[in-house]
Amino acid sequence: MNSEVNAPAPSPSGVRILGTAAAGGWPADGCRCASCTRLRAAGIRHAPFDALVGGTPWAECDRTDVPGGHDVRGPSGERVLVAAGPGSRPEPAEGVRYAAALLDLAGAPDHLGRLRAGRAVTAETHVAAVHVDHRVPSPAELERRLGFWLRPHAGPxxxxxxxxxxxxxxxxxxxxxxxxxxxxxxxxxxxxxxxxxxxxxxxxxxxxxxxxxxxxxxxxxxxxxxxxxxxxxxxxxxxxxxxxxxxxxxxxxxxxxxxxxxxxxxxxxxxxxxxxxxxxxxxxxxxxxxxxxxxxxxxxxxxxxxxxxxxxxxxxxxxxxxxxxxxxxx
The missing domain is CATH 3.40.50.300 (P-loop containing nucleotide triphosphate hydrolases)
Incomplete structure (x- = not known):
């Protein structure tokens, strides 16, 4: 079964995402929902969330627990806001503008809007969806939604x-x-x-x-x-x-x-x-x-x-x- 072995290169924020799925992976073992069945039939599996920050595993970086997640400091001082899991809405540290935000967009895309409104996430912030699972019908549908969330149109x-x-x-x-x-x-x-x-x-x-x-x-x-x-x-x-x-x-x-x-x-x-x-x-x-x-x-x-x-x-x-x-x- 294919996995996310060909993970994307590091972003300008220094973050390289190695896996995007929730803890059980996507598709989830034994799950018969349409979302998991589609991926299983296509021979696709998304690995559980993991990432490198400045080449260091994110969980080994200096970090502070915040409500809903973690405020991570990379080896070069980059600040990354990480959601703890599905349904989590990590609270930003006061006054911080994050280089990257790894969020549960499948379950809480409105949290990204709140972070933008508070200027914790700006146009320069690398935003990625993590803890993804069968709350989304398919990877194609996730990509469609991310098109609206990650690249919102300016008016008109x-x-x-x-x-x-x-x-x-x-x-x-x-x-x-x-x-x-x-x-x-x-x-x-x-x-x-x-x-x-x-x-x-x-x-x-x-x-x-x-x-x-x-x-x-x-x-x-x-x-x-x-x-x-x-x-x-x-x-x-x-x-x-x-x-x-x-x-x-x-x-x-x-x-x-x-x-x-x-x-x-x-x-x-x-x-x-x-x-x-x-x-x-x-x-x-x-x-x-x-x-x-x-x-x-x-x-x-x-x-x-x-x-x-x-x-x-x-x-x-x-x-x-x-x-x-x-x-x-x-």
Whole structure:
């Protein structure tokens, strides 16, 4: 079985990673999950985490235990922050800018965002995923996620994520921005008094996203995009459109609904085109479902389909999420 014998050369930080997996390796012995089975069938095995710092095994370097891990000092004085294991979130020493950070990105990518926000990790820090295991479906999926976490886009950069109900599009959007240091979450649905099922959905979203993210419950998405210069997650375009149709009386006259709401669409597209932020927006793909049975429903579908096309045309990235699987759209 292949292993990580061809480990990468040392990084400019002086760190050479010899193995990336959790203590039991990946695939884990005896595990029948899809992740481990895929690797086993391909004859691939990732060795448990180990690394050299300046040519010295990391565990033999001078180090200080910190909550969640270790502050390691290499032979040339390089400082490396090392996660203790899966699920660990190592706390940085006060005032230290680390040459390298070896983190459990598979389980806690948002911790990288917090380290960036606190300047313990900078653009010069070598960041690597360690303690990797079957919490990630495959090495290819890990590489896809690392592309978002290790090399976050500076704005302007726009991504439109389309999908049906419960497709996983919101989770995909949150994953893409998890390691960003500065995120504003725009919730366009707002509160719905007397609707416990909706309240439960909102609560689940809040639990899933990092607590340090700012939340703006507003339908003024254009205003947020005009003012933001960090990252913005908009969830979602469909509920924004429903509110815009409420505000313009479009539901009451389906025959003129698209015409009534068109100025709102124009303003949103203009703000999307002109933003300086890194934006990820979630929207509903309504064209694959049954034709709505009411004129108002068909008017909503037509307006949202038009808006999705216009936003996608102004986006650097667009993707379709189906059953939690993501397909990029050229």
């Amino acid at each position: 950069w726009r991504t439109l994520l389309l999908g049906g109900s419960r497709s996983g599009k919101s989770a995909e959007a949150e994953m893409r921005l998890a390691a960003h240091p500065d995120v504003t979450y725009v919730a366009t649905g707002g509160a719905r008094d007397g609707d416990p099922e909706w309240a439960a959905r909102v609560a689940a979203h809040r639990r899933r996203r990092p607590a340090r993210w700012r939340t703006a419950e507003t339908t003024d998405v254009a205003g947020v995009l005009a003012a933001a210069d960090g990252a913005v997650l908009v969830d979602g375009i469909g509920t924004w459109l429903a509110a815009a149709m409420d505000e313009t009386g479009a539901w009451e006259d389906p025959a003129t609904a698209v015409t009534r709401v068109l100025p709102r669409l124009d303003a949103l597209v203009a703000a999307w085109r002109g933003t300086a932020a890194h934006v990820v927006a979630v929207t509903d793909e309504v064209g694959l479902s049954l034709v709505p049975t009411t004129p108002a429903g068909r008017a909503f579908r037509d307006a949202l389909g038009l808006l999705n096309q216009r936003l996608a045309a102004e986006s650097e990235d667009a993707a379709l999420v189906v059953a939690g699987r993501v397909r990029d759209l050229a």
